[in-house]
Amino acid sequence: MQPHTSDTQSPVTLPPTARLARSGGRLHFLDALRGIAAAYVVFFHLVYVGGVPAPVWLSGLVAQGSSGVMLFFVVSCFSLFFTMPARLREARPIVSFFTHRFFRIAPLFYAWLAITCVLMVYVYHLPVTTAAVFQSIFFVFNLVPGNQGGIVMASWTIGVEMLFYAIFPLIYFRTHNLVQSASLVLMTLLAYFAMSFVLPLLPLDPETAGSIHQWLFIKDLPVFALGAVCYFLLADRLANEPTAQDRSVGWLLILVAACVFVAHSNGWVGDGIFGGHPYMWPAIWYAALVVGLALNPIRLLVNGLTRFLGTISYSLYLAHGPVINTLRPWYARLALHDTWSTTTTYLIAAAGTMLVSIAIAYVTYRLIEVPFIRLGKVLYARWSGSASATQAPQHPG
Template sequence: MQAAPKVQLDFVDALRGIAIIGVLISHAQRNVEIYQAMGREALMSPWLSRYAAQGARGVQLFFVVSALTLFLSARKRSAEATPWLNFYLRRFFRIAPMFYLAFAVYCLAPAVLKGHDVPPPGTVLGTLSFTNGWNPTWLLGANDVVPGGWSIGVEMSFYIVFPLVFLALHNFPRTLAALVLLLVVDVVTWTPLLGHPPIADAQLWQRFVFIWLPNQLPIFLFGIGAYFVLFEQAGRLTSFFRNGDRLHNGCWFMLAVAILMIAPQWIDDPRAVFLYGAAFAILALSLYRQSYRWLVNAPLRHIGKISFSGYLTHFAMLQVARKVLGKLHADTHLSPDIYFLATVLLALGGTVLVSTVTYRFVEVPGQALGKRIILALEARRASPASAGSVSQ
């Protein structure tokens, strides 16, 4: 299998930065309007509330970018002696150290220091094993174990099936066919699945059907399709996005932006998430061809680099922002819109600071440990071979 060439991926970090900022914005909106961060019922301007809430689609942007980079990495490392064992080791040590630290901070520490209740064992086990997305009862209290843990469970579930996906989708036509098939199945089965919930809590069942891997898998496939367009061969699409003129590329960029601007205002159906997936794939293709400096820049790339830590720490930073604004009596002096913006700025600043530290001292050492384990296993496999050659 031919290895993929080394490519510039600054746009990938920028997209991750956009994704985590979007997620933080959506949670800031929920803090104001749902969790009454201002100490009372408060509604933001309808247009601002609607767009802010759709920042949650940053999770789907993470999925698109993840699938694209996973395929690129798997192609590059396909010549390794045990590529899939190494893949799982890299993925586990990429995710687990920071995730388990978040579990200690958000779940264990409050239980030990403040006597808070610990979620049921099934919920804790399902979350820590990254299988909470396969059982709706585990999902119910997953955010009490690690806030936002559902999306990481979906990501890890995709890692489980990734070798099969990688081997099955070895070109763009297959990826496109699989994407269309999955979209049809998900769209058609949505209503019947919601109409016959197997559990008593219909609302929980609806949430579960939305987030579980079969419903999110098309989002990953949009990222895989983008990979083939950029780094393999996808006919005229590949030629255009590698060599096309900037004017036409700008039109595609504007199409992606238009979808992202129009969808929140006109579409309420949860199945619109697939439209976001398409828009994010187009956005990735456009930024690869033309990295706009106002979008692909050093600050945003840094936020993208620390975005996994940021995803786990921004929940705490939102609470810090709430306390700071409370001390300043901002809840009584600011309008809900301005309070929301102040929350976003304070929480984002805190998230960047804290996540830069956790990235350096938790994520990087965790990834380094995974690499050392891979090298140790390779050395063990090489030793018997060397001994055999010497004895001959």
């Protein structure tokens, strides 16, 4: 039986030369992409939740920031496919998978759920129902129309992720190659088409039907599936440093991702080809970026800062919402400086928000994420009678 590996640890043995794009079995580009995704969502919410206007030259880029969640989804599926072979060598692989997923996600989420409920009741004077709390505790709120956004700000993604984790073993055991992963994208996209066709025929009020169409995790499955496509495109290359040809192809794919991003942002390509699915074009440009950075991890995007943000990305994602809401009076005071340009105001607000969010995220990562990831490993080792490693990973999976 092989020792337990962390969620970004490879199931293969690395040759001595494979050190630049990875270390200790960790894929640096995945860490960096998580960090980029988290930061992108923060910059988006700074404008659309915090009310800080973005400068004209940056507004188009910021407006697409919500799509950073699609990057999380693509990377998540890629990471699960990458690490599952190591879990299969565990004494009880499925128990190992679900134990790790629960202790990776639930403890920090529960902490923010408690904090949010207190803030809503005693600070914002908003109602919190017992039913909604239990839906969040059991991660089923994505299935409840009207509550699919969750209680914790931006936690709709957690509801989607947990449901995807629930079905991932079935997907994994039926998806073995590039053709099957591409078929998975098409099958899940067809499921979205079917949902869009059937919903108007059901005896549902418009609000309920709209909530289901907007939030139900079926819409997100093709995005996850593209992560599997990325994995199988790279499966034979992950153990080695990219060659010169790999780097050329990687640079090409990075440029493709940038061009698709610009084309979609400017409305030059629409969502009609995907039946109005709003996430497919972002998923495509992020899939190109994932493969591109795997083959050519350019330092502009894969560096110490982005990798550090990737390490704390889950904590950063959950922390930034309350931080933005708390700092809104500060944003308003910044706007009173008539001599400052919109660019200056936005950059100061963005820097302050990131610094506070990162500080809180690092604390919650060290005090909640790391100990509970370690606890999950210890409990699994006891349940399975194995000698699983108890050292917490540097980055969550």
